[in-house]
Amino acid sequence: MCEQPPASTPHHRGLVAASAEEPGTRRRLRGVVQVGGCVVLSAVSAELLAAYADNTGRLGPIMFAVVFFTALYGAPALLVREITRRAGWGWDSMLLLMLSLAIAQACLIDQSLFSEDYQNYDGWTETYQATLIPAVGVSVYNAFNFILGHVIYSFGAPIALAEAWKPHKAEDPWLKAPGLILAAAAYFVAAGLIISDPESQNASVSQLLGASLLVIACVGCAYALGKRHQKKASHGADEGASAPAVATVFAVMLALACLLNLTGEDWWGVAMAVAVTTVGGALIVVSARRRGWGLRHVAAVALAFLVSRGVLAFTYEPLTGTVAAWSKYTHNAVMLSLVLVAGWCALKIPGPSSTPGRSASA
Template sequence: MAVLSAVSAELLSAYADSTGRVGPILFEVVFFAALYGAPALLAREAVRRAGWGWDSLLMIMLALAIAQACLIDQSLFSENYHGYDGWAVTYQATLIPVFGISASSAYNFILGHVIFSFGAPVALAEAWQPERAREGWLGRTGLIIATAAYVGAAMMIMSDPESRNASAHQLFASGALVIVCLVLTYLLGRRYRRKAKREVAESDPAPVVGAVFAVMLTLACLRNFAGENWSGFLLGVGVTVGAGALILIGARRPGWGIRCISAVALAFLISRGVFAFTYDPLIGTVAPIPKYVHNVIMLVIVLVAGWFALKRSKSVPPSGLTG
C-alpha cells in the first residue's frame, strides 16, 4: 500500500523531471512511500483499531493533507515553488491576499493529498484484504517503522530552504486547522460507533459498482479540466461537492460496501493517470518516448491494483455506512 501511495501521489501524474528515469523513480518510490504511504498506514491503523468508519478516516487524512501542504513542505504559501512552470501564474490568478494563499492551489494540494496520497491507496489496499478491512494491520514493529519513516521523510522536506515559506501566523493557523480536524475525527468516530450499534440489515438492492465507477470517473475527468482561475476553482469545488454528495447518498444504501469504495478510488486514479498523457512535466525536459512509457507503466500499475481490489472484494457482503 505504501508503494501505491507513492505512485498515486507523485509518479502517476508525471509532472517532475524524474519522469521516465529509472534511478530517480526508484528513489522516489521509497521516499514518497515514507512521506505519504507511512502516514496513510498510521491513520488507517488508528481509525480501524478504534472501530471508526471512513468519515473519521477522511477527516484524519484531511489533517495530514493540511500538515503536508502547510507545515511540512509549505508549498501552499510559496509564490514559485522549485521553479515549476505555471506555479507563479496559478498563485496570482486566485490569490487571497489576506491569507497569502492561492485558492486554486489550496483546493488542488489539500484535496489532492486526501484523495491520491492517502485515501485512494487505503481504499484499494483494504479491498485487497476484504476480510481484514476493519482490522489493524501493523504490529508494534510496523508502527515504529512507519512512524520513523514518516518523521524522517518529513524532516528531510522541512530542512529544504524551499520549504520555508510560511509566516508565523500562517503556521499557527495551519496547526490550529490540523487540531480541529483531529477533534472532528474523534467526534465522527464516536458518532459512527453509536450508529453502527443501531444498524439493522435491510434488503434493498445494492448499488451497481459499474455505475458508481462510471459516474465518479466522469466527475473526476471533469475536475481535471477545471482551469487555474476563479471560474475553474468554482467548477472544481462544485464537482467535488457533487461527487461527495453522491457518495453520501450511495453510502446510505444498504448495498454500499468495500467494492463501491474501491470503485470510487479507482475512478479518480484512472482519471489522474489518463490526464497525465496530455501535458509535459512541469520542470525539466523529458523526451516523448520515456515520458509516455512512464505514463503507461504507472497507469497499468493502477489498473492492476484496481482490478485486484474489485476481484478480491467481489464476494464480500456490504458493510454498513462507509466501512
C-alpha cells in the same frame, strides 16, 4: 486394513508441523504484500502517476521517489488507517484524519501552499496569483488542489484499494508495534528532510499557527464523528434501496474526476471544482447509506480518480525538465498499468469466504 503411520514418527511430525505453519506463513506474506503494495501505491498515485516532475521516465530517480514518498505519504496513510480501524471509526473520521495530514503536508511540511514560485515549476507563479487572497498569502486554487489532492491520491485511494484486496480483513489492524514504530519513524524522517529544505521554508509564523489550528480541528472532528459512528454501528445496517452497481459507481465517478481535473485555475475554475466535488461527495454519502454498499464500491471510487489522473497525464508535458517522448509515454503507461492492476485486484468478485459486510460504510 491399511495402517496409518504412527503420529510419533519423525516423518509424520514433520508433515503436521509443515501443514500447520504453511497457512500462517501465507497469511503473513499476504499481509506484507498488502501493506507494501499500499504504501508503494501511495507513492505512485501521489507523485509518479501525474508525471509532472523531472524524474518522469528516469529509472533511478523514480526508484528513489518510490522509497521517499512511501515514507512521506504511505507511512502516515497506514498510521491513520490503524487509528481509525482500531478505534472502530468509519471512513468519515478517516478522511478527516487524512485532511489533517494533507493540511500539515501543504502548510507545515513542504509549505508549498505559501510559496510564490515553488521548485521553479512552469506556470506556478501565474497560478498562485490568479486566485490569491493577499491577506493570508494563499492561492485558493492551490489550497483546494493541493489539499484535496493529498486526501485522494496520497492517502485515501491507496487505502481504499488495499483494503478491498482482502475484504474479510478490511476492518482488522494491519500493523503490530514494530510496524507502527517503523511507519512513524519513516514519516518523521521524510517530513524532517522536507522541512529542513530552504525551498520548504515559505510560511510566516501566523500562517504556521493558522494551519496548526486547522490540523487540530480536523483531528477533533474525526474523534467526534468516530464516536457517532460507533453508536450507529451498534444499531446495525440501514435498510432500504439497494446501492448502485459497482460499474455504475466507477463510471459516474470517473466522469466527475475527469471534470474536476479539467477545471481551470482561475476563480471560475475554483467554483466549478467546488461544485463537482460537492456533487460527487453527496452522491457517495447517499449511496453509502444504501443496502449493499461495500468495499468494492469504495474501491471503484478510488480507482476512478486514479484512472482519471493517469489518463490525463498523457496529455501534458512535465512542469520542469525535458523528457523524451518515448520515455514520458512509457512512464505514463507503466504507472497507469500499476494502477489498473491494483484496481483489478480490488474489484474482482470476492470468494464466498471473503464476502464483506458493510465495513465500508461512510
